[in-house]
Amino acid sequence: MSDASINASRAYEDEASFGDYFALLKPRVMSLVVFTALVGLLAAPVSVHPVVGFCAILFIAIGGGASGALNMWWDADIDKVMKRTKSRPIPAGKVEAGEALAFGLALSGLSVIMLALAANVFAGAFLAFTIFFYVVVYTMWLKRATPQNIVIGGAAGAFPPVIGWIAATGTMSVEPWLMFLLTFMWTPPHFWALALFMRSDYDDAGVPMLTVTHGRRSTRIHILAYTVLLAVLAVGTAFSGIGGPIYLAAALVMNALFLHGAWKITRRDEDDSEGDNFKVERSFFKLSLLYLFLHFGAILAEALLKPYGLGGW
Amino acid sequence: MALRKEHEIHKRRSGLNKGVGILLAAFVVLIMALTMVKVTSASFKFPDAQSSGEQGEQN
Numbered sequence: 001m002s003d004a005s006i007n008a009s010r011a012y013e014d015e016a017s018f019g020d021y022f023a024l025l026k027p028r029v030m031s032l033v034v035f036t037a038l039v040g041l042l043a044a045p046v047s048v049h050p051v052v053g054f055c056a057i058l059f060i061a062i063g064g065g066a067s068g069a070l071n072m073w074w075d076a077d078i079d080k081v082m083k084r085t086k087s088r089p090i091p092a093g094k095v096e097a098g099e100a101l102a103f104g105l106a107l108s109g110l111s112v113i114m115l116a117l118a119a120n121v122f123a124g125a126f127l128a129f130t131i132f133f134y135v136v137v138y139t140m141w142l143k144r145a146t147p148q149n150i151v152i153g154g155a156a157g158a159f160p161p162v163i164g165w166i167a168a169t170g171t172m173s174v175e176p177w178l179m180f181l182l183t184f185m186w187t188p189p190h191f192w193a194l195a196l197f198m199r200s201d202y203d204d205a206g207v208p209m210l211t212v213t214h215g216r217r218s219t220r221i222h223i224l225a226y227t228v229l230l231a232v233l234a235v236g237t238a239f240s241g242i243g244g245p246i247y248l249a250a251a252l253v254m255n256a257l258f259l260h261g262a263w264k265i266t267r268r269d270e271d272d273s274e275g276d277n278f279k280v281e282r283s284f285f286k287l288s289l290l291y292l293f294l295h296f297g298a299i300l301a302e303a304l305l306k307p308y309g310l311g312g313w
Numbered sequence: 314m315a316l317r318k319e320h321e322i323h324k325r326r327s328g329l330n331k332g333v334g335i336l337l338a339a340f341v342v343l344i345m346a347l348t349m350v351k352v353t354s355a356s357f358k359f360p361d362a363q364s365s366g367e368q369g370e371q372n
Contacts, residue, residue, distance in 0.1 A: 015322060018332035018333075
């Protein structure tokens with residue numbers, strides 16, 4: 001085998017597959033976007049044609065994926081430092097940063113235009129704003145500038161139910177903003193729990209997470225404070241137009257568990273956490289995923305049961 | 314020149330091309346379905362028909 005063929009063979013090994021481009025869209029984040037946007041769309045007090053509804057959710061998901069690709073393009077330098085992200089397509093050498101940029105921009109344009117055509121212009125414009133917020137405000141500006149990055153940047157991940165609602169109704173009201181606040185207030189304790197047990201990652205990358213700038217004790221107290229505020233908001237939502245007895249039961253159980261978890265995190269010190277390899281923090285992080293899923297699931301259940309006279313108050 | 318054994322890269326490229334092809338075909342079907350829904354909805358009006366109707370009323 002000649003040198004040229006050996007070099008060519010090595011170059012081929014790094015060539016991207018279909019799955020690498022799909023990974024640029026952050027499929028796990030996209031699944032949260034799809035679910036919460038679907039709940040926003042179905043909780044709206046109007047009926048949407050299934051094809052229009054499917055298109056709206058699909059293009060919201062593609063918009064969310066596009067912003068993920070643009071995030072990976074901008075953060076390629078820190079992604080290759082962090083253990084959690086170094087196998088992503090760009091740091092792994094599968095996709096060029098410029099390709100990810102082009103891919104993200106093309107999908108952003110496609111998703112915004114198609115959502116405006118399939119649903120309405122307001123929904124398309126709101127999707128464009130969400131992509132802008134996630135890529136420019138969070139990724140380019142806040143993420144490396146302030147320990148409040150997760151708090152403010154969390155808004156981008158909280159917009160999908162609002163977009164789903166606007167796609168159905170073409171207007172805004174209080175209910176989608178309650179769904180927004182639910183995700184917005186949930187994001188900080190969710191990510192700070194992750195930062196507690198993935199601390200070396202953020203330290204190495206120089207990302208000013210609260211654990212790095214204010215210390216781990218302060219982060220634990222912040223988790224409890226946000227969890228208390230979240231619990232008040234989540235239970236209060238039960239008495240709004242999207243709430244009902246099913247939601248209230250889910251909210252009471254999940255918030256009691258979440259508050260208990262946050263309280264346990266606050267009472268622990270670093271020796272306790274190191275001793276059991278962050279067992280409590282890890283279980284709180286897992287619980288946070290179930291927490292959001294069950295709250296939105298309960299809102300969906302209330303909406304789906306309403307036509308049969310069962311959902312809502 | 315003798316035919317060479319297929320390289321792994323050919324399979325990967327084939328997978329990528331098939332994936333893109335399927336996505337494009339699905340997009341065409343989706344746009345067609347969306348168009349059918351839009352033009353058959355009760356609120357649909359042809360813009361030209363509407364404007365020519367208004368001109369007719371003025372005359």
